[in-house]
Structure formats: structure tokens, C-alpha cells
Amino acid sequence: MFKFASLLMTPAAKYLMLAFAVLFPFFAANEYQVYVMATAFVWAIAVYGLNIITGFCGQLNLAHGGFFAIGAYTLGLLTVDFGWSFWPAFLGALVMTAVLGFLVGIVSLRLKEHYFAIFTLCVGFIIYLLIDKWEELTHGAIGVRDIAAPYGFGLVDFTETTPFYYLVLVFLVFAIWFMGRLSKSLLGRTFIAIRNGDELAQSLGINLMRNKVLAFVLSTTYAGLAGALYAGMVRFIGPEEANVQHTFDMITYLLVGGIGTIMGPLLGTIGLVWITQSLQFLEEYRMIIFGPLLVLLVIFFPRGITGSFLTWMHRKSQSLAPAKKRQESKVATAQNREAESNA
Amino acid sequence: MSLFLQQIINGLTLGSIYGLVALGLTLVYGLLHIPNFAHGALYMVGAFMSYFFMVDLGAHYWVAMAGSAAVVAILAVLCERLVFHPLRNSPPIHDKIAAIGILLFLEAVVQMFWGSDFRRMSSPFGGILNFDGLIIPEQRLLIIAGAFVLVVALQLFLRKTMTGATIIAMAQSRDGAFLVGIDANRVAMMTFAISGMLAAFAATLYAPINLVYPTMGHLVIMKAFVIIILGGMGSVPGAIVGGMIIGFAEALGGFYISTSYKDIIAFGLLVLILSIRPQGLFAKGAH
Numbered sequence: 110m111f112k113f114a115s116l117l118m119t120p121a122a123k124y125l126m127l128a129f130a131v132l133f134p135f136f137a138a139n140e141y142q143v144y145v146m147a148t149a150f151v152w153a154i155a156v157y158g159l160n161i162i163t164g165f166c167g168q169l170n171l172a173h174g175g176f177f178a179i180g181a182y183t184l185g186l187l188t189v190d191f192g193w194s195f196w197p198a199f200l201g202a203l204v205m206t207a208v209l210g211f212l213v214g215i216v217s218l219r220l221k222e223h224y225f226a227i228f229t230l231c232v233g234f235i236i237y238l239l240i241d242k243w244e245e246l247t248h249g250a251i252g253v254r255d256i257a258a259p260y261g262f263g264l265v266d267f268t269e270t271t272p273f274y275y276l277v278l279v280f281l282v283f284a285i286w287f288m289g290r291l292s293k294s295l296l297g298r299t300f301i302a303i304r305n306g307d308e309l310a311q312s313l314g315i316n317l318m319r320n321k322v323l324a325f326v327l328s329t330t331y332a333g334l335a336g337a338l339y340a341g342m343v344r345f346i347g348p349e350e351a352n353v354q355h356t357f358d359m360i361t362y363l364l365v366g367g368i369g370t371i372m373g374p375l376l377g378t379i380g381l382v383w384i385t386q387s388l389q390f391l392e393e394y395r396m397i398i399f400g401p402l403l404v405l406l407v408i409f410f411p412r413g414i415t416g417s418f419l420t421w422m423h424r425k426s427q428s429l430a431p432a433k434k435r436q437e438s439k440v441a442t443a444q445n446r447e448a449e450s451n452a
Numbered sequence: 453m454s455l456f457l458q459q460i461i462n463g464l465t466l467g468s469i470y471g472l473v474a475l476g477l478t479l480v481y482g483l484l485h486i487p488n489f490a491h492g493a494l495y496m497v498g499a500f501m502s503y504f505f506m507v508d509l510g511a512h513y514w515v516a517m518a519g520s521a522a523v524v525a526i527l528a529v530l531c532e533r534l535v536f537h538p539l540r541n542s543p544p545i546h547d548k549i550a551a552i553g554i555l556l557f558l559e560a561v562v563q564m565f566w567g568s569d570f571r572r573m574s575s576p577f578g579g580i581l582n583f584d585g586l587i588i589p590e591q592r593l594l595i596i597a598g599a600f601v602l603v604v605a606l607q608l609f610l611r612k613t614m615t616g617a618t619i620i621a622m623a624q625s626r627d628g629a630f631l632v633g634i635d636a637n638r639v640a641m642m643t644f645a646i647s648g649m650l651a652a653f654a655a656t657l658y659a660p661i662n663l664v665y666p667t668m669g670h671l672v673i674m675k676a677f678v679i680i681i682l683g684g685m686g687s688v689p690g691a692i693v694g695g696m697i698i699g700f701a702e703a704l705g706g707f708y709i710s711t712s713y714k715d716i717i718a719f720g721l722l723v724l725i726l727s728i729r730p731q732g733l734f735a736k737g738a739h
Binding site (some may be wrong): 167216217230353363399 | 472480485511530534535538544545548550552554555556558559560562563616622671674681685712713715716720723727729730
């Protein structure tokens with residue numbers, strides 16, 4: 110059992126997962142399944158963004174869905190109303206979400222805990238109201254139709270589901286790779302230090318504001334990237350894209366998967382998107398299951414699937430290790446516990 | 453001039469409702485330091501309960517209001533017992549996420565029973581009073597009077613009764629309250645019950661001049677948050693003054709600036725204020 114557990118976390122397991130993702134369109138029952146998986150990947154990218162600011166940095170951002178919508182709308186409006194083609198508009202969406210993320214970040218990140226969460230909840234709502242009411246710019250409730258699809262340099266047609274699936278997969282792999290690098294880098298450790306305590310981080314000479322804003326901009330750019338891909342995939346967007354419900358969905362995905370972990374956002378998102386798909390008959394009532402799930406998770410498994418799994422593995426390795434190693438891992442557990450209690 | 457007075461009445465009506473919702477929110481925050489995102493859902497359930505008692509069971513308006521207050525109070529106490537109490541030692545992010553879970557759950561349950569349609573709920577006070585050209589619907593007067601009575605009653609309860617005193621004591625100093633032997637569980641449950649009752653009263657008062665639908669709590673709760681940030685989180689007078697400020701800003705702004713953007717006014721105000729004073733307008737120090 111233990112061997113199996115440790116296998117799951119090896120690079121081999123990651124390559125296996127990648128191989129599974131690459132081959133998925135070949136053994137999927139129909140094109141719809143490929144489409145659902147591509148949707149799951151798009152959401153996963155956004156959830157990785159949420160993981161940077163909320164998982165690593167410890168700031169509950171409730172405007173994340175709003176930035177997703179800004180990415181989608183920037184791409185949609187640039188291609189439909191301004192006649193840009195996909196890739197320049199795609200870059201435009203990234204720049205737009207990064208710049209707006211910076212502006213919102215420098216105001217909101219001075220606020221502590223509850224104030225930050227409430228402020229971003231309001232920002233999310235302002236984004237929704239603006240998209241809904243500012244008809245001259247956003248087309249209001251009618252939404253944006255006929256968004257340009259990415260052109261594939263003459264060889265592939267990205268209006269087809271399967272090529273688009275691979276396009277999303279490329280971005281997802283890049284997003285995860287970057288997250289992995291980030292978590293190991295000094296910057297990522299700085300973020301975690303901030304999560305574990307503002308004062309403590311500051312006493313180590315960490316510039317709180319600069320790092321928090323950087324984490325926030327990274328996170329909104331992830332959301333913008335996901336939003337732009339989403340708009341390129343469905344090619345029709347409306348104000349519902351900015352609904353605060355999307356933010357809550359992403360928090361659920363992040364929590365179920367494991368907040369602050371590398372593989373958690375992916376596992377949580379894919380798992381829950383598929384569960385949602387199979388619960389289609391429940392339609393909007395699926396929250397009857399997801400709401401209590403969220404509550405039970407924060408009470409009993411605050412670290413989600415991946416986090417709980419890692420903790421369990423850690424305990425296992427401790428009981429198997431010889432006495433000398435146990436001493437070392439005691440220190441590690443203490444650090445781990447500290448990280449846990451602040452996650 | 454009469455149009456202006458009309459807007460003053462509108463501002464007072466809105467301010468009263470927002471104030472009542474913000475009061476419940478600020479009581480819970482002051483005591484337990486939980487920003488209860490599910491408070492808007494309690495407000496929504498309050499409206500649906502009144503609708504259920506009045507329209508489906510044919511009860512009188514006042515009976516429906518009392519019934520709804522009782523149901524929502526019990527619901528709020530259940531939230532405290534089942535969700536917030538087990539999380540009392542968790543990092544602050546968990547309370548907030550759990551509150552979102554409650555919100556999603558309550559909205560889905562209400563939607564399952566009543567659907568997502570907009571519903572109308574009437575009240576026995578459908579008349580219109582005409583004061584020399586100034587037209588005031590009776591329900592609006594009832595809202596203003598009702599809010600006033602509730603605020604006075606709450607003040608008397610907090611200041612004059614022993615139970616009220618324990619709530620204030622615990623809000624002022626948790627450790628001090630424990631030292632003199634105050635039962636924290638009882639106080640927390642009591643606070644949640646009051647908070648739920650206020651939300652239900654506000655919803656039942658407001659529902660006849662608005663509509664009843666599952667997401668009706670969203671805007672109200674966000675404005676209530678703006679209000680308690682304005683008024684200082686945990687402050688009872690702050691919630692009332694803040695409620696009036698937002699109510700008037702919205703009524704006058706909606707009339708003189710733009711109706712479609714009136715909902716943004718409160719949030720714009722918040723963004724502006726927090727940019728200048730991150731700790732809130734009247735708060736002595738940031739929490």
C-alpha cells in the first residue's frame with residue numbers, strides 16, 4: 110500500500126497522467142467527452158491562479174471569477190468589435206487582466222484577512238454589474254457572439270474540439286509546470302512565508318506589499334488566460350460568465366483537490382467537473398451536494414484530497430523510518446503542522 | 453421639492469432595511485470575528501418563509517413574520533452549532549469558505565422547493581398615503597417604523613437584560629467574559645439567533661415592495677458588508693448610521709445620477725473609502 114502511495118507522487122506518475130491526457134481523445138466515447146475534459150482543463154488553469162493567491166499567499170480572493178470574465182470579455186470584444194484576430198487579442202486579454210489585477214491588488218492587498226475577502230467580493234460584483242449594465246461596451250445581457258477562433262497556422266483547425274483540446278492541454282501543462290517551479294523557488298517560498306504570518310514574514314525582511322501584489326497579478330493573469338481560452342472555445346459569452354457562482358465553484362475545486370498543493374487544483378477540478386457532468390439531472394440543485402461538501406471539507410479535511418494524502422504519506426514514512434530519520438522528520442512535521450494550521 | 457422628499461423617504465426605507473441586515477452581521481462579527489457570508493442566504497430564507505406562511509398557508513402578515521423569524525433563528529443557531537462552532541480554532545479562511553458552503557446550500561434548497569422564478573408577496577399595508585402631494589406607500593412607512601422599533605428593542609435588550617449584557621461583555625473581551633464565567637456557547641447561539649431574526653424581519657418588511665427570489669440576498673448582503681466596514685465592524689450604532697448613508701446614497705444617486713448604476717454606488721463608495729482608509733471610516737483600528 111505504501112509503495113503504491115509513493116508511486117503516485119513520482120515523476121513517473123506525472124508522465125502517466127500526461128500520457129493519459131494526450132491519449133484521452135482517442136479512447137473517449139464521443140466528442141462531447143473531449144469537450145467536457147477541455148472545459149475541465151480551462152477551469153483547472155483558473156484554479157491554479159486561485160491557488161497562487163489563496164493557496165500559497167493565504168489571501169481569500171473572491172473576485173477570481175471576475176478576472177476570468179475580464180479575460181473572456183477582452184478577447185471577445187477585441188475580436189468582435191475591434192476586428193483583432195485571436196492571438197493578438199489573446200495577448201491583449203493577458204495584459205488586461207494583469208494590469209487590472211495590479212490596480213485592484215495595490216488597493217485591496219493593504220487590507221487584512223476579512224477586509225480583503227469582502228473587498229474582493231465587492232470587486233467581483235462590480236465587474237458583474239459593469240458587464241451587465243455597460244451595454245455600449247459589453248453588449249449587456251445580449252452577450253458577445255461569434256468570437257474569433259484561434260487560427261492554426263494552416264495545419265490545424267482549432268474550431269474542431271480535439272485540436273482545441275490539445276491547445277488547452279499545452280497551456281495547462283505550462284501552467285502546472287510554472288506552478289511547480291514557483292513553489293520551489295525563493296519567490297514561492299516567500300509567498301508561503303506570508304501565508305504563515307504577515308509579521309513573521311516582515312521580520313525576515315520580506316517586502317509584503319510587493320510580493321502580495323506580484324502573487325495577485327500572477328493569479329489574475331492565470332484567470333485571464335483561462336477566460337480567454339474559454340471564450341475561444343465556446344465563442345459566445347454573456348454576463349453570466351462573471352457570476353460570483355464561478356468564484357465559489359473554483360474555491361470548491363481548490364478545496365476538494367487540496368489548497369496550496371501542486372496537483373490538488375488539477376485533481377479537484379477534473380473530479381468535480383466530471384461529477385457535475387454526471388449529475389446533470391440535478392442542474393442547479395447540485396449545490397445541495399457541493400455546499401455541505403464544502404463545509405464538511407473545511408471541518409474534517411481542510412487540506413483536501415492531495416493535502417490529506419500527503420499528510421498520510423508523511424505519517425507512513427515516519428513510522429517506517431529508522432530512529433535517526435524520525436528525529437529529522439519530527440522537525441519536518443513541526444514545520445508541516447505550522448503550514449497546515451495557516452493554510 | 454416633493455421629488456426630493458420622495459427620495460428622502462426612499463433613502464430612509466432602504467437605509468432601514470440595510471441597517472437591519474447589517475446589524476445582524478455586525479453582531480456576529482463583533483462577537484466571533486466571522487464575516488458570515490451566509491447571512492444574505494438567511495435573509496433570503498426569511499423572505500421565502502414569510503411567503504410560504506402567507507401565500508401557501510394563508511397566515512396573517514404578522515403571524516408569517518413571527519413564524520419566519522422563528523424558523524430563521526433556529527436555522528442560524530444550527531449554522532453556529534454545526535459549522536462555525538467546530539471551526540472556532542481554524543484559520544480565518546475556513547470560516548469564510550464554510551459560510552460560502554452554507555450560502556450555496558440554502559440557495560439550492562430554496563430553489564428546489566420554489567424554483568428560481570420571481571415571486572410577489574403582498575401585505576395588508578398596500579395603501580398609499582398622500583401628504584399634500586407627497587406620496588408615501590404604507591409599507592414604506594411600516595419599514596421605517598418597524599426598523600426603528602427593532603433597533604430600540606435590540607438596544608434595550610443589550611443594555612437592560614442580563615443576557616444582553618453577557619453578549620456585550622463577550623464582544624468587549626472574550627477572556628474577561630470567560631473569567632467571570634460567561635457561557636460562550638450560549639452567548640454565541642443567542643447572537644446567531646438574534647442575527648437570524650433581524651434578517652428575517654428585514655426580509656419580511658422589504659418583500660412586499662420588492663420581489664422574492666433565491667438570489668435576492670446577494671446584493672443586500674454585499675451592501676451590508678459595505679455598511680459594517682463603513683460603520684466599523686462590530687459596531688451597532690455604526691451599522692445603523694452606515695445603513696442610512698448607503699440607503700441615501702443609493703436613493704439619491706439612483707435618482708440624480710443613473711438608475712442602472714445605482715447598485716454600483718455602494719461598492720464604488722467602499723472602494724474609494726478603503727483606498728483612503730484601509731481600516732474603515734469609523735473604525736478605531738483594523739481588525
